[in-house]
Amino acid sequence: MEIASKYNPAEVEKKWYQYWMEYQLFHSEPDDREPFTIVIPPPNVTGVLHMGHMLNNTIQDVLVRRARMQGKNACWVPGTDHASIATEAKVVERLASRGIKKSDLTREEFLEHAWEWTREHGGIILEQLKKLGASCDWERTAFTMDDLRSESVLKVFCDLHEKGLIYRGVRMVNWDPQALTALSDEEVIHKEVNAKLYYLKYMVEGDPNGAYALVATTRPETIMGDTAMCIHPDDPKNAHLKGKRVIIPLVNRAIPVIEDEYVDIEFGTGCLKVTPAHDVNDYLLGEKHNLPSIDIFNDDGTLNEHGIHYKGMDRFETRKQIEKDLEEAGLIERIEPYVHKVGFSERTDAVIEPKLSMQWFLKMEQLAKPATEAVENDTIRFHPEKYKNMYRHWMENIKDWCISRQLWWGHRIPAYFLPEGGYVVAMTPEEALEKARAKVDYPLTIDDLKQDEDVLDTWFSSWLWPISVFDGINRPNNEEINYYYPTNDLVTAPEIIFFWVARMIMSGYEYRGEPCFRNVYFTGIVRDKLGRKMSKSLGNSPDPIELMNQYGADGVRMGMLLTSPAGNDLPFDELMCEQGRNFNNKIWNAFRLIEGWEVDETIPQPETAAIAVEWFQNKLFETIAEVDDLFSKYRLSEALMALYKFFWDDFSAWYLEIVKPDYQQPIDAQTYKATLHFFDALTRLLHPFMPFITEELWQALYPREKGESIMTAPQPEAGATDSGLLADFEVLKEVVSGVRAIRTEKNIPNREELELHVTGGHNDRFNSVIAKMCRLSNITTVSEKQSSAAGFFVGTTEYSVPLEEKIDVDAELEKLHAELAYTEGFLQSVLKKLSNERFVQNAKPEIVENERKKQADAESKIARLKEGIAALTLLEE
């Protein structure tokens, strides 16, 4: 059968994914094997696959596939996240394009549109993951807003409320005027902005001389909300303002001057305008000094009735306008350029407005405690470890979590307000009614209760993910949660360490009393060649599907993994995918070679093949041990690289070249069998990284049963190795390279047979192999190198190829002189060490012994080099 010389992944990948699905090889049920569980970081339900997902999910798949092949009951649970703000924003956008405003719709109507959107776009990303080869248990696909997960969320809310950990309160929150919702601190991104610092004149009330206070502010549009001016009690330059009242420019309202040490005397003029409704610090000052609070903004960032004649204008327009007006009124002394940090909404990129509002909060201190310890004492390990510090720091300074969002798309807060004040928290309206009736002494019907309009933060559902996907909140003792939980590994981005990882750990301890996972593998950011983060808006990200079409899923998977140690950014280069594809092709062609061999049962195994088989068996064990070790440290790219070199160099370039029979000659059965066995092991070792091609070839290697798959074939295990044999073989490689170098240098064709002379110690057990690989007629030991031979050293042994007239004496001499100079220099450095008494006294004996050996070796080598030079010189004359 003729097999194409180039591997074509498209068909193969499709075929085997279907096969895996057909035989339910991804599906897991609890049994008596050891479980291995990974829950997917649920992507946005309406999202599409990007390079970050590719990296993240490739890693998860490698871990899961390997665990499965190690005999564990592997379960990778897929799912999606409802992504409250992001999805709602998209739905609002779509409605707007159809000329519909969200405010024109009822909550129910809006949600119908949102579900429609979800049905249209939902799950696309999961289909794309299949193309990547992801071995998720698709029967378990969950959604953070499906029935079970929703029920879990409400249950947890009720429970935490019951425990007194959830409270409601008016606080300064981060308000997103575009999304019209509060955000948690984590959803605010601070960016440096070029702004202006305005110096405003606040006239002192009733001062006949027109004295004024100068206030520096970046937000002149908030002066309508000023309720005090603050100075430092010890500030001499502003002492004259103590006890006075000043008049807000344009507004013409008098406010008191208060004193507080919070004010920095050095900043600006030392006068601070206090706007408790629109600045966090001012709010605290206001509380401390009992100041009134005037909120001047509407929810959308326009000015409300307190905004005098600016009412209805946008906050930034107002700033421009007020600057003009102040200028005209002569109330601005100067304006300086000023760079400072401003908070932006993570989702909408709108400038955050600190705003006082009624929100729901979760107390974190108690929840954080076991979660902090778990990472500190390595019950949960972070890879790389450096994130431990970051985590600890955040956990130790944790603040209460604002969990309410003023959105419709999400889990509606199960709090029900009573007609005469107060509220109850309950799973259902009916239950709420019952609770409410118990609480008040007036008659109530279900219609009297008004459910809170807000929904919960998206993370309030995803923090339960490792538990809720096994329904462990609703049925805490079910078989599945007991079996699969704690999960094993989590693979995610460091960006969401606080949003998600930390909170999952907390909920894990709160609801299971156990860690939710054992290892967290943090991936880096996928960047383009210029070091920019790949993003849709920049348009610098390749389309993952296109990439897979071009290089094959296996090729892309390999490309992603080759250069990305945990926690490091991945500077993505298609060249890496090309390397992955080339490797696929290499594997493919190795298989073609083996497949093409004709086996002859009657011929004996050649000595060369016997040696190769023995050596490769050892090398295989050694590599398996190395790969096992790397996996235990989560050094995936190094494990892949080790296998890459093992296949390419050791297997293809050495093993196959040695055992390969001459053209059109059959191979002996023994070697053939061993080779198939090795190839089988290689495909299994590589399978977690490149699932498709390995399945294709593994299936073709031997007759397989229907439904049988490499996916469930055991991962090869390491065995004892003969280190002497391995070391000797390395010498062999060097000798072969040496002879090849001479061929290249002297332009000697491969067909031409050569002789090899050996001067010095040489183990001849591999001579037959050397002869085959170098096409030598014989290998003989000589006491002295022939003058007309080209030579090289391996260790202290000199190898040489007699060349007669072909030798270029001058060039050869030059080489020998260079080698001599180097060796003499080396000897000098060794002698220097050895003549240093302190070295001989203090260094460990084996180190000193080693230096002595180096000395002896160098000396013998120098002697041999000198002989060679002398002989050649003679020849020249």
Place this chain on the structure above:
RNA sequence: GGGCGUUUAGCUCAGCUGGUUCAGAGCACCUGCCUUACAAGCAGGGGGUCGGCGGUUCAAAUCCGUCAACGCCCACCA
């Protein structure tokens, strides 16, 4: 303003508790080859005073100090 991390070949990275000719790997690059598994390949090769300075030590890429550059996280200075 605090804290953490990184700095080794053109690129991406290994080099554990200091000591085998220790300066490595992959890719890229250069040279020569269409040698019947593979030109998506084969053979050979060049390339780094291990960020700077100082210290400890018989011995430093490795330990200590310091400076610099870059990156990340946290933070309420108007």
